[in-house]
Amino acid sequence: MLEKANILIIEDDPDMQDVLSTILAPAAYELTSCYTGPDGMAAARKRKPDLILLDIMLSSPSEGFHLAYELKQDEVLKEVPVIMISSIGKTMGLDYAKELGSDYVQAERFLDKPFDAKTLRDTVTEVLAEAAAKKESS
Amino acid sequence: MTAQTPNLVPEDLLLPTGTFRSEALESFVRVRWFIRLRWVAVVASFILVSLELWLYEAGPGRRAVLGVIAALALINLCWMAWSKRLRVQAAARPADETQLRQHIVLFAKAQIATDLLLLTLVLHYYGPVSNPMAMFYVFHMVITSLLLTPTTALLQGIWAMALYGLLLLGEYSGVLATPYPLFGGQALADLHTNPHLVVKSYAVVCIGVFATWHLTSQVAAALDERERQIRTRDQALERSYRKIEEMHVRRARFMHTAAHQLKSPLTGIQTMAKMIHDGIVDSEGALDLIEKVIRRCKEAIRHIEELLTLARIKESPSTRHRVARTDLANTVATVVERHRPMADLKGITVHWEVSPQTIRVQVDARDLEDCLGNLLDNAVKYTPDSGRVEVSCVCEADQVIIRIRDNGPGIDPEVQKSIFDEFRRGHYALAAGIAGSGLGLSIVREIVEQADGSVTVKSPVNQAEETAPGSEFEVRFPAWSADEPQGRA
Numbered sequence: 001m002l003e004k005a006n007i008l009i010i011e012d013d014p015d016m017q018d019v020l021s022t023i024l025a026p027a028a029y030e031l032t033s034c035y036t037g038p039d040g041m042a043a044a045r046k047r048k049p050d051l052i053l054l055d056i057m058l059s060s061p062s063e064g065f066h067l068a069y070e071l072k073q074d075e076v077l078k079e080v081p082v083i084m085i086s087s088i089g090k091t092m093g094l095d096y097a098k099e100l101g102s103d104y105v106q107a108e109r110f111l112d113k114p115f116d117a118k119t120l121r122d123t124v125t126e127v128l129a130e131a132a133a134k135k136e137s138s
Numbered sequence: 139m140t141a142q143t144p145n146l147v148p149e150d151l152l153l154p155t156g157t158f159r160s161e162a163l164e165s166f167v168r169v170r171w172f173i174r175l176r177w178v179a180v181v182a183s184f185i186l187v188s189l190e191l192w193l194y195e196a197g198p199g200r201r202a203v204l205g206v207i208a209a210l211a212l213i214n215l216c217w218m219a220w221s222k223r224l225r226v227q228a229a230a231r232p233a234d235e236t237q238l239r240q241h242i243v244l245f246a247k248a249q250i251a252t253d254l255l256l257l258t259l260v261l262h263y264y265g266p267v268s269n270p271m272a273m274f275y276v277f278h279m280v281i282t283s284l285l286l287t288p289t290t291a292l293l294q295g296i297w298a299m300a301l302y303g304l305l306l307l308g309e310y311s312g313v314l315a316t317p318y319p320l321f322g323g324q325a326l327a328d329l330h331t332n333p334h335l336v337v338k339s340y341a342v343v344c345i346g347v348f349a350t351w352h353l354t355s356q357v358a359a360a361l362d363e364r365e366r367q368i369r370t371r372d373q374a375l376e377r378s379y380r381k382i383e384e385m386h387v388r389r390a391r392f393m394h395t396a397a398h399q400l401k402s403p404l405t406g407i408q409t410m411a412k413m414i415h416d417g418i419v420d421s422e423g424a425l426d427l428i429e430k431v432i433r434r435c436k437e438a439i440r441h442i443e444e445l446l447t448l449a450r451i452k453e454s455p456s457t458r459h460r461v462a463r464t465d466l467a468n469t470v471a472t473v474v475e476r477h478r479p480m481a482d483l484k485g486i487t488v489h490w491e492v493s494p495q496t497i498r499v500q501v502d503a504r505d506l507e508d509c510l511g512n513l514l515d516n517a518v519k520y521t522p523d524s525g526r527v528e529v530s531c532v533c534e535a536d537q538v539i540i541r542i543r544d545n546g547p548g549i550d551p552e553v554q555k556s557i558f559d560e561f562r563r564g565h566y567a568l569a570a571g572i573a574g575s576g577l578g579l580s581i582v583r584e585i586v587e588q589a590d591g592s593v594t595v596k597s598p599v600n601q602a603e604e605t606a607p608g609s610e611f612e613v614r615f616p617a618w619s620a621d622e623p624q625g626r627a
Binding site for chain 2: 012013015016018019022023057058059060061086087113114115116117
């Protein structure tokens with residue numbers, strides 16, 4: 001299941017999209033990429049992904065947080081694990097989260113840029129395994 | 139969006155006069171100061187009269203004084219009940235406090251007027267002429283002038299002196315019963331029939347009462363004014379403090395986001411370099427990554443330049459615009475020519491015209507170039523190939539209006555609300571992969587606000603279905619002169 005997982009990448013930087021795709025390519029995941037929050041949300045609703053890789057600074061400095069919050073409020077998509085990828089830093093992430101009335105960042109993992117290929121691959125594998133285990137136990 | 143010069147003390151923060159008096163009066167009611175003082179007077183009077191009855195021969199006048207003291211105690215009980223009611227009303231914090239304040243003032247007036255009446259009765263039984271107890275009129279006048287308005291205090295003074303005058307006259311004429319001298323001083327028993335003493339007593343007490351009214355009212359007015367000034371400054375300080383605090387938060391957020399904007403291309407560079415280093419891509423892929431690294435370096439430099447521009451504008455004094463006489467036609471021409479190569483590359487037609495009467499604007503030349511440059515840069519960037527960008531400048535009254543219109547994809551109404559915010563980028567820009575820092579329009583807004591101008595955005599501007607929605611930015615700046623025929627089209 002893990003190797004065939006459908007991963008949705010929401011990242012406004014085309015170069016970073018290429019980088020993410022290149023790093024994850026050997027694992028043979030099914031990758032879908034979107035540049036904007038609304039497009040990403042539409043893609044997730046059209047086909048529920050197994051994992052979302054989400055950038056934070058999209059059209060506004062905090063759009064990624066808003067999107068994650070929206071995902072966690074969605075009945076269908078709330079179980080989808082989210083890995084936030086940004087150079088914004090987790091501290092500021094918490095500030096944005098508080099603005100939305102949440103005490104924690106609405107994501108399973110927070111990956112700081114720059115990251116190396118191994119960290120990304122390991123994190124993705126880990127989160128997908130956790131999600132699969134959770135699904136089996138429920 | 140027009141910038142305004144902030145007033146140090148805004149008009150809406152100025153407090154009405156009389157604040158010290160009304161606040162003091164309220165606090166007096168809250169702590170039941172009047173009532174406590176009256177209980178002290180009741181107890182002291184009772185002890186004194188009892189002592190007198192014990193030491194000297196008892197008479198009808200003494201018993202009458204005891205009656206006055208009993209009346210004072212009874213009335214004080216009524217005041218206590220009224221005071222309690224007022225305190226309950228005050229504790230409920232009514233939306234309209236005017237009525238409560240009126241009740242408090244009425245309460246104070248009633249107490250003082252009654253006290254003066256009872257004091258006159260006591261004076262009657264102890265002999266009003268040359269009686270030192272008349273100084274209590276002055277005491278009441280001090281309290282009244284401190285707590286109530288000068289007019290009310292004056293009326294209370296007139297009421298007191300009318301009572302005292304009637305008492306003296308009544309006793310002098312024999313209409314009222316003969317006064318009973320203090321502590322059995324029989325030698326003073328006939329003072330009320332001495333016209334010189336009666337007139338002198340009345341004159342001295344009157345002078346004391348009205349001089350006290352005048353002086354105390356002056357002091358209270360000064361205190362009122364001082365209180366008003368302190369409170370007004372206090373509120374202005376509080377407002378400034380809040381503004382500074384908000385500014386600090388905004389600045390910290392800006393710094394953080396700016397740092398992220400600078401870090402972003404660098405993190406990409408590092409990630410890509412590491413991919414090459416770790417052999418994740420083959421030689422062809424490595425070449426592709428190196429090209430991306432070069433592009434990101436350029437991007438980082440551009441972000442830094444824009445941040446420096448914004449910092450320069452924010453730091454510069456806005457007075458530079460007041461003395462500026464920038465030639466609009468020349469500036470527009472320069473900016474258009476600078477963007478011509480980029481427009482030509484996409485086959486975009488840039489049409490511009492400046493109204494002949496539009497001459498000079500009160501905007502610093504470099505800032506005007508930055509402002510128009512950013513708007514034109516956006517228009518060319520977002521307009522599709524073979525599109526059209528129009529720049530028009532007209533002069534209306536004392537303003538120069540510059541419109542930059544394109545037939546690009548337009549801007550979502552939701553995005554329009556915050557389009558001038560720092561680091562804000564439209565969804566279309568992201569989807570189309572158009573590079574940018576999201577600072578261009580913030581620079582425009584900063585310049586416009588500093589120069590007392592305004593900037594608005596309108597989208598869509600083309601209603602026809604077959605054409606792209608397009609957008610139009612309208613910038614208004616103060617014109618320096620509209621008389622000289624200059625400019626070109």
